[in-house]
Amino acid sequence: MEPDATVSPGAVLAELAHIAGSSPRSSGRRGATGLMSARNGPGATAPAPSNPRTVFAAAAIGSAVEYYDFFAYGTAAALVFPTVFFPSLGPEAARLASFATLGAAFVARPTGAAVFGHFGDRIGRKRILVLTLLLMGVATAAVGLVPGADRIGGAAPALVLALRLVQGFALGGEQGGAVVLATESAPKGRSGLMGSSGAVGAALGFLLSSLSFLLVSLLGAGQSAAFLAWGGAFPSC
Numbered sequence: 001m002e003p004d005a006t007v008s009p010g011a012v013l014a015e016l017a018h019i020a021g022s023s024p025r026s027s028g029r030r031g032a033t034g035l036m037s038a039r040n041g042p043g044a045t046a047p048a049p050s051n052p053r054t055v056f057a058a059a060a061i062g063s064a065v066e067y068y069d070f071f072a073y074g075t076a077a078a079l080v081f082p083t084v085f086f087p088s089l090g091p092e093a094a095r096l097a098s099f100a101t102l103g104a105a106f107v108a109r110p111t112g113a114a115v116f117g118h119f120g121d122r123i124g125r126k127r128i129l130v131l132t133l134l135l136m137g138v139a140t141a142a143v144g145l146v147p148g149a150d151r152i153g154g155a156a157p158a159l160v161l162a163l164r165l166v167q168g169f170a171l172g173g174e175q176g177g178a179v180v181l182a183t184e185s186a187p188k189g190r191s192g193l194m195g196s197s198g199a200v201g202a203a204l205g206f207l208l209s210s211l212s213f214l215l216v217s218l219l220g221a222g223q224s225a226a227f228l229a230w231g232g233a234f235p236s237c
Helices: 009-021 032-040 052-079 081-085 091-123 125-145 155-184 191-195 197-219 224-230
Strands: none
Touching: 052 081, 052 091, 052 125, 052 155, 052 191, 052 197, 081 091, 081 155, 091 125, 091 155, 125 155, 155 191, 155 197, 191 197
């Protein structure tokens, strides 16, 4: 990356806005810009390339958001969901059932990677990245809003399982798409560094989800009933 290139919060937000509003033809594979210029004629002006550092930051933030949602569910599956969604089972069986819903997302991830990777090549990875972020955010917020089994019975764990599958489907598409998007914007000799944006975002997401549950547990210390009531919902929303 260029030594004089700097990254500001405004630049990152602008890049995220550009990702959200980019046209499919301008956000596909490497070389799409050249193809557009050829189609538009010899006098056409190609879009200015994005700052590689800004693209790296945008891809890392996107991955952090995805993994925050993903890991927040994992923490809630250990601390909250056995009691809220599987109260009729014994403590150990409820915990196992809760972790089974956690593992269901890993089954959906390869499918999401294949589906979103295919459409990323066809309509543009930037638009697919935005779609996966929306899917993950909506599914995670919905998990926090699902009533407990004491209110809607067996529909509660069924809804949680369905939403968890949506989370895995979205994360499978986002993970590969964000890395490819970053590497396609890499200067010569920096593809590996730019590709690390996904791993950087995953680590940040894990840290943020852990901190959010730490905050919730501190606020609800000594009030286990209150923690069970909103402890799983607050980090998700």
